[in-house]
Amino acid sequence: MPKTNQDYWSKKISGNRARDVETSRLLGDEGWTVLRYWEHESVEDVLLDIELTLRTTPTKNHPPK
Structure with a gap:
């Protein structure tokens, strides 16, 4: 603050x-699915989190892999 x-x-x-x-x-x-990131987070960590979310979050037409 x-x-x-x-x-x-x-x-x-x-x-x-x-x-x-x-x-x-x-x-x-x-x-x-809402994901929020801070500008100081590493791009690599953000991308890994997005990829993990995409792989594990079921969608209406596609179950998780």
């Missing part, structure tokens, strides 16, 4: 988290 204007940032971060939870719920209700 930034040291300046902590009240603003606390409310902003809480609001962002609540929005993300709601968005994930809505997308999940529609059958989407």
